[in-house]
Structures are given as structure tokens and as C-alpha cells.
Amino acid sequence: MGDALRQRLAGRTSEELIGLIGKNIAHVICSVSPAAVRARRRNAQFDRLWGTETSGLVNLSGLAIDPARARHGVRYQASNGEALKEAVSRFDIDPAEWSLVDYGSGKGRIIMLAAAMGFGRAIGVEFSPELCAIANDNVRSFVMKGGAAHPPEIVLGDAGAFQPPEGPLLAYLYNPFDASVLDRVIGRLEARTFPGDPVVVAYVDPRHLSCFEATSRWSVIASSPDLALLQSR
Ligand SMILES: C[S@@+](CC[C@H](N)C(=O)[O-])C[C@H]1O[C@@H](n2cnc3c(N)ncnc32)[C@H](O)[C@@H]1O
Incomplete structure (x- = not known):
């Protein structure tokens, strides 16, 4: 058994181990x-077209992230873009007037898709230096090949510490972290909400939806397990 795997399993109860095995079987299926x-x-x-590398799964345990912060985060895996399209259509977003922030942006697939859709700003916040470096290479290739007029922006840092921009904002989350980080993100989104300045x-994979429901500042427009x-009230 490798060291990384031994570390992940150390100290777990037999119930937790059975749960983990179940999750892995479900994942394979x-x-x-x-x-x-x-x-x-x-x-x-997408990667062939733009000369990018956004595929695969990357576990946080192998990345240069402070373990105390990494344990609140979820491994890298890219979104397929369907939820972004769905949000733009359901909220009737005119991308040129809006910013998008992808909290936990990984290799940058979502911010490239958002930039291609014409978002005024497409910003990715990611705490892994390695994933940010890959995202920066991806964005360079994407822009060079004509993927978007305005290059997406990548911020290296903790999502919970990121100050969202002013103006209409689409906050995108692909189950990036646990409730403790999400609460900090929600707090910052709520603090910057002005009347007439929508935040959606x-x-x-909304595993911690209850964090939004707990503040009564958000209306759930649609909800499924996926x-x-x-939107902010
Ligand atoms: C499931 S992936 C989503 C990737 C991307 N948003 C997408 O949809 O293609 C979650 C990402 O969140 C990042 N992440 C987890 N916790 C974070 C935190 N506190 N601050 C910034 N990034 C974080 C991980 O490194 C990983 O790249």
C-alpha cells in the first residue's frame, strides 16, 4: 500500500472504511x-480543440497545499459546462454585463468556457499552485487559438478569502469544499450584495446547500442532486 493511501486510511473506523469502499465502487460504476x-x-x-489539458482527477494530497486547508477541499475534476449553460439560460444572463467567479477553478475549464461565452470577467480562484500553473498554460493556449477576446483571470488563493467583484455576479461552485469554507464564501457574497446588483x-453537486438555506438571504430557483x-434576495 502506498504512503499516501496509508495516510488517508489511518485512524478511520471500520464503518468509515466500509463507507469509503462503497463510495469507490459507486464511483467506478x-x-x-x-x-x-x-x-x-x-x-x-475541448482539450484537442484548444490545446489545453483539463482532464483527469487530481487528489489534493499530492499537491503543495497546507494539509490543514487541503482537508476542507475536494479533489480536482472538471465540470462539463452544462450547468454553466443552464445557469445563463435560467437567469437570463447577458454575459457581457456579468462577471463569473469559479470558486475552486482547478485547471480552468469553466473560466475558459465563460470567457468564450463573452462574460465581462471570468475569474477562477484556486488554492493549488500546481493547478493554477496548468490553468495559466491552458488560458494562454486558449486565448492564442482565439477561444476568447478577454482572457480569463486566475487568482491563486483560498476561496474563502476571495473578495468578489462588484456588479452582476454568477458564482460557480462544483462541490469544491466543505461547509466551513462555503460559509466564508457565502458571507463575502452576502456582504457585497447591493439592491439592483444581482448575485446568482x-x-x-450541491452537498452543502444547507449553508445557503441557513442564512435566509437566498432563494433556491432549482434544485436537484446534480x-x-x-439567487440573492
Ligand atoms: C471539483 S474541482 C472543480 C474544478 C472546476 N471548478 C470545474 O468545475 O471544472 C474542485 C476544485 O476546488 C479546489 N479547492 C478546494 N478547496 C479550495 C479552497 N479553499 N480554495 C480554493 N480552491 C479550492 C480544488 O483544488 C479543486 O481544483
Whole structure:
């Protein structure tokens, strides 16, 4: 057994180990489903087209992130872009007037898609220096090949410490972290909300939706196990 795996399993109870095995079996079954195979094909097409590298799973344990912060985060895996399209359509967003922030932006797929859709600003916040470096290379190639007129921006840092920009804002989250970080993100979103300055959220795989519900400052517009769409009240 490798050191990294031994570290991840150390100190877990037998119930937790059984839960982990169950999750891994479910993950293997999902990864060979027709939908997953189609998504992988689409993702590979994106990378071939733009000369980028956004695929794969990257565990945080192998990255240069302070372990005390990494344990609140979720591994890297790219979104397929469907939730972004759904949010733009459901909220009737005119991208040129809006900014998008991807909290936990990884290799940058979502900010490139948002820039291609014409968002005024597409900002990714990511706490792994390695993933930011890959995202920067990706963005360079994407812009050079004509993917977007305005280059997406990448901020290296903790999502919970990021000050969101003013103006209409779409906050994008693909289950990037646990409730403790999400609460800090929500606090900053709420602190910058002005009347007439909409803030909407696309939360993919919304495991901690209760963090939004707890503040009564958000209306849930749509909610499924795959995606929650919310807007500030
Ligand atoms: C599931 S991936 C989502 C990637 C990207 N948003 C997408 O949809 O393609 C989650 C990402 O969040 C990052 N992350 C986790 N906790 C973070 C934090 N506190 N601050 C910034 N990034 C974080 C991880 O490194 C990982 O790249």
C-alpha cells in the first residue's frame, strides 16, 4: 500500500472504511456509464480543440497545499459546462454585463468556457499552485487559438478569502469544499450584495446547500442532486 493511501486510511473506523469502499465502487460504476463516457469524449474534444489539458482527477494530497486547508477541499475534476449553460439560460444572463467567479477553478475549464461565452470577467480562484500553473498554460493556449477576446483571470488563493467583484455576479461552485469554507464564501457574497446588483449561484453537486438555506438571504430557483441554482434576495 502506498504512503499516501496509508495516510488517508489511518485512524478511520471500520464503518468509515466500509463507507469509503462503497463510495469507490459507486464511483467506478458511474465512470463507465454511457453519460460518463460521453462526457469524457466531450472533454477530450475541448482539450484537442484548444490545446489545453483539463482532464483527469487530481487528489489534493499530492499537491503543495497546507494539509490543514487541503482537508476542507475536494479533489480536482472538471465540470462539463452544462450547468454553466443552464445557469445563463435560467437567469437570463447577458454575459457581457456579468462577471463569473469559479470558486475552486482547478485547471480552468469553466473560466475558459465563460470567457468564450463573452462574460465581462471570468475569474477562477484556486488554492493549488500546481493547478493554477496548468490553468495559466491552458488560458494562454486558449486565448492564442482565439477561444476568447478577454482572457480569463486566475487568482491563486483560498476561496474563502476571495473578495468578489462588484456588479452582476454568477458564482460557480462544483462541490469544491466543505461547509466551513462555503460559509466564508457565502458571507463575502452576502456582504457585497447591493439592491439592483444581482448575485446568482450555480452549485454543481450541491452537498452543502444547507449553508445557503441557513442564512435566509437566498432563494433556491432549482434544485436537484446534480445542480442547485440560487439567487440573492
Ligand atoms: C471539483 S474541482 C472543480 C474544478 C472546476 N471548478 C470545474 O468545475 O471544472 C474542485 C476544485 O476546488 C479546489 N479547492 C478546494 N478547496 C479550495 C479552497 N479553499 N480554495 C480554493 N480552491 C479550492 C480544488 O483544488 C479543486 O481544483
